[in-house]
Amino acid sequence: MSDRIPAGRLHLDDLHVGQRFVSASHTIDEPQIKAFATQFDPQPFHMDAEAAADTLFKGLAASGWHTAAITMRLNVEGGLPLAGGIIGAGGEINWPAPTRPGDVLHVESEVVEITPSRSKPDRGIATIVSRTVNQNNDVVQVLTARLVVPRRVAG
Template sequence: MAAYPDPGAARRLFLQDLAVGDRFVSGTHALDAAQIKAFAFQFDPQPFHTDEEAAHGSFFGGLAASGWHTAALTMKLLVESGIPLANGIIGSGGELQWPQPTRPGDVLRVESEVTGIVPSRSKPGRAMVSMHCRTLNQRGEVLQDFRPKLVVHARPA
């Protein structure tokens, strides 16, 4: 089972380098209220993301990051230090859940595991790789559960 806590320093992986059960752990990202509000004002301007007072009376009971902010930070962590794929992280769909809100002060990391590899029948040299990516905070609480399907290329001949 491969583990790459710092994929930036590790070799880049092709299809032949992956196996079901391989695990990857990203670096971290500390989130504060200013980041939450800045993202929300631009992409999800709802009061529970932009206004701390309004957020206290909301479903969330306090300021919460947009789920899309958590997803964007997850992608940043995966690209920079999470899954060292040679041709990039190319998504083709998946399932996404946010079991609890991301809050100011949370320090995010992503733990990923290869759960399936299905070679393409029509495009030799590539496969659909299923992953399970969990975005956790500093207490190990799951903030996002993501099950993407990635297009992964084989090493060129």
């Protein structure tokens, strides 16, 4: 095994369809929501609770991109232990419910497809569905990602 791949990380050959992973959790609060929005998504429903009350969200909601960033961090920190890191090759993202101040988020991921590369035998694509869930078991994000995952080197 390469010294660059942390022990306990999974290669494409270690994965199987139906395999599941669960991350640690992260509590999001109003200052985090406003700070992210101020820098990256400065819309009223992410920055001002009073203004947000009269919107589709009916209250302060985190940017979907903030939820995506939290999802990434939770997966990187152990929720999705892939050799070589979490390297995206495309995907689809949905936000079925808003993330609110006080939500405690965690990520539940499942391997749904594994495709070894025909042209690059040292890697393949794992399709992973990651559902970000709050403390009420509401799904606030669904990310279907095609990830590049290294294969074990023979010999």
